[in-house]
Amino acid sequence: MALVPLAGKGNFMHIFDFRVLPGRGEEFIRLFEEFDYSDDNPMHKSPAQVKDGVLCRDTNDADHFYLIGEWTDIKIHAEIGKLIALEYKPAFMALVAGGKFIPTYAEVVSSTPQDILDKAA
Template sequence: MAMTALADKGNILHIFDFKVKDGMGDEFIKRFEKFDYSDENPMHKSPAQVRDGVLCRASDDPNRFFLIGEWKSIAEHKEILPLIAELKPDYAPLLADGPASMKPLYVEVVVSTPQEILDRA
């Protein structure tokens, strides 16, 4: 199996830190997945999205999740966030701090292993 870098240098990652209401982790996953894979999700329609996001569950807290995705620009990702808010996805009420907590941290990918090095591994 060929290795690939997690993200490409120069792109940005969005990282959402979601804390859900106690005991609602499994339901959050179901609802998030339903919305994420639906035709309603505007994120999947943007050419600025490089790699689809992944939802991760914290190993030490079943009520904490991280959503990480790769984009070409912060501005283009921020442009779509109000559309998500308008749609009021049904996972949002499960967030411990409510829908207002749906604010990402943005980070720039500054080092990414070149493919030719990964191919030699």
């Protein structure tokens, strides 16, 4: 399998770092997938999305999660996120501890060029 960079230089990563209500992790995952994989999710319809997000669970804390994805435009991502929170109100959001589901955005400033990765493979 060929190596590929996790993200492309010049794009942006959204990183949600959050906790769910104690002991509700499995329920959160189920509800998140219900919404995320549905035709109702406007994130998947945006051309600004480069790579679909991944939901990760902390191996040391079952109530701690990260949601990471790659976009070309963080303003569009933020607008869609606001739309989801205000209009779609997915059930998984009720399980986020503290009620805050807000990302940190980071610009990808270095990404190994494909020719370097190809040599490593």
